[in-house]
Amino acid sequence: MGFIGDYIESIRSLQIRQFLSQIVSLGMIVTSALIIWKGLMCLTGSESPVVVVLSGSMEPGFKRGDILFLHMSQEPIRAGEIVVFNVDGREIPIVHRVIKVHERQETEEVDILTKGDNNFGDDRLLYAHGQLWLQQHHIMGRAVGYLPYVGWVTIVMTEKPLVKFLLIGALGLLVITSKE
Secondary structure (H helix, E strand, O other): OHHHHHHHHHHHHHHHHHHHHHHHHHHHHHHHHHHHHHHHHHHHOOOOOEEEOOOOOOOOOOOOOOEEEEEOOOOOOOOOOEEEEOOOOOOOOEEEEEEEEEEOOOOOOEEEEEEOOOOOOOHHHOOOOOOOOEOHHHEEEEEEEEEOOOOHHHHHHHHOHHHHHHHHHHHHHHHHHOOO
């Protein structure tokens, strides 16, 4: 019975080591993704270097599901640029085109007015109550490139939480059950 007991114990020990190794691998994948994201933030100067277009307000230029790559430089924002901005009181950033820039000479502050290419009027109705212009601190970044349709994965996972949980569960199960 000693030989069989030792054999079972060694198999159990091996299984525990494999399980712990898989947990560490999953942790390394998550950590790597966070490091890459933080690195992109530093390189682009944007708090969100990649965003997904969530509406059709920028069609035909950008469609729902396109991924935009952002950069935030120190150069002044100009009319015609596509920017991503946050509005006070809203969680989701907006992707629209700058249509007017007003530079105040006395304070060197810049007022920015935006509009979706597919919208009839400017964005003043989207801004916070009583706000007529965006300021520099509202701007998250300028669009410098895009990938069409790749962001649909994000949209589906946001609009259908069950899909997100199933996908995360399947990926976790895959990592945990993989042999190597």
